[in-house]
Amino acid sequence: MEKRALGTTGLQVSALGFGGFHLVEIPTADAARLLGGYLDSGGSYIETAAGYGDGKSESKIGAAVSHRRTEYVLATKSTERTRAGFLLSLEGSLRNLKTDHVDLMFMHSVQTEAEADAILGPGGALEGAEEARKAGKLRFVAISGHGRPDGLLHAVKLHRFDALMTVFNYFDRFNFPTVENDLLPLCRQRGTGLIAMKAFGDGYLYKSPVPAFRYALSMPVATVVAGINSDAMLKADLEMLSRFKPMTDTEKEEVYRTAPELGDYVCRLCGKCRTDEFDPQSVFLLEAVFDRQMDDMRVRDSADYALRERLKQWFLQKDVAMKEYAALQPKVEPARDYSRLSKLCPHGIDVDRKLKIAHEKLSADGYIA
Numbered sequence: 001m002e003k004r005a006l007g008t009t010g011l012q013v014s015a016l017g018f019g020g021f022h023l024v025e026i027p028t029a030d031a032a033r034l035l036g037g038y039l040d041s042g043g044s045y046i047e048t049a050a051g052y053g054d055g056k057s058e059s060k061i062g063a064a065v066s067h068r069r070t071e072y073v074l075a076t077k078s079t080e081r082t083r084a085g086f087l088l089s090l091e092g093s094l095r096n097l098k099t100d101h102v103d104l105m106f107m108h109s110v111q112t113e114a115e116a117d118a119i120l121g122p123g124g125a126l127e128g129a130e131e132a133r134k135a136g137k138l139r140f141v142a143i144s145g146h147g148r149p150d151g152l153l154h155a156v157k158l159h160r161f162d163a164l165m166t167v168f169n170y171f172d173r174f175n176f177p178t179v180e181n182d183l184l185p186l187c188r189q190r191g192t193g194l195i196a197m198k199a200f201g202d203g204y205l206y207k208s209p210v211p212a213f214r215y216a217l218s219m220p221v222a223t224v225v226a227g228i229n230s231d232a233m234l235k236a237d238l239e240m241l242s243r244f245k246p247m248t249d250t251e252k253e254e255v256y257r258t259a260p261e262l263g264d265y266v267c268r269l270c271g272k273c274r275t276d277e278f279d280p281q282s283v284f285l286l287e288a289v290f291d292r293q294m295d296d297m298r299v300r301d302s303a304d305y306a307l308r309e310r311l312k313q314w315f316l317q318k319d320v321a322m323k324e325y326a327a328l329q330p331k332v333e334p335a336r337d338y339s340r341l342s343k344l345c346p347h348g349i350d351v352d353r354k355l356k357i358a359h360e361k362l363s364a365d366g367y368i369a
């Protein structure tokens with residue numbers, strides 16, 4: 001399996017990472033078979049978190065492959081923000097994983113600048129991580145987060161982490177553009193290894209696995225972590241990797257133009273509908289933070305509805321979006337006709353309708369979230 005360098009850590013990891021979240025959904029024997037099969041295929045990056053099933057994912061990994069510990073880079077995560085909490089969490093993870101050290105330990109799900117400050121400040125989790133590193137219980141300190149990367153950007157500006165994991169897919173790139181525009185170049189400049197998660201948009205891109213996987217793997221990331229909980233899934237991921245060719249810029253543009261998940265609703269941020277007095281992108285970027293532009297208020301089948309309902313607030317930044325919209329000037333005037341702007345959109349987006357939907361979501365004028 002293709003191996004890539006993880007920043008400046010000196011670690012080489014397989015381009016397909018094994019995400020352990022979904023191991024909580026299957027029996028231990030199945031988890032052992034999948035993890036063993038992954039390692040047998042040359043996979044070398046296994047990742048989990050203390051919080052996945054309250055330690056169950058870690059325990060299954062420990063039971064299944066701790067006897068092969070030298071064959072893989074092992075990563076886990078903690079949501080603890082204090083030194084003491086972090087150290088306690090790490091001890092629990094080591095017990096569950098049946099090992100004396102992890103290779104990477106993530107400060108997990110860092111969403112806000114305040115969380116980053118807590119981790120990096122006096123008595124924060126970073127102190128615990130450095131202490132654990134000196135004691136040989138972890139090798140590298142990493143950070144992870146989803147959604148708009150306010151907390152991640154703040155953290156990496158203040159501290160050079162060894163690795164960073166966040167969302168890379170062709171859908172969320174239009175929801176959280178600062179990931180590719182700001183966070184990615186900053187990490188590369190600082191030698192922080194990049195790890196991709198949610199290449200399939202938490203399942204939202206399930207009908208387009210090949211372009212979704214190719215897109216994520218074509219980013220300058222060391223590994224794409226995929227949640228694996230069945231033989232079919234492992235086989236499909238391995239096959240896609242074996243046929244992988246980096247996406248060209250032209251191919252990417254084609255995906256942005258034609259992907260059904262973007263369709264005629266997700267704003268591609270091209271700026272063509274901007275006028276001197278109003279920029280619809282400022283509203284759509286907040287709609288993205290609110291619900292990833294997932295609810296387009298069109299009636300579809302129940303499976304599609306259920307998927308969107310489950311995923312649209314996955315990143316828990318709805319309140320941030322509403323607060324920022326309250327301060328935004330100018331905002332959408334619901335009685336105004338913006339249809340002139342719709343004619344300017346090369347992606348067929350009904351800008352007038354979308355602005356009014358976004359306004360309804362962001363101003364809580366009767367929108368049921």
Ligand code: SF4
Nearest residue numbers: 267268270271273345
């Ligand atoms: S023209 Fe369309 S894609 Fe471009 S910024 Fe406006 S709504 Fe978004």
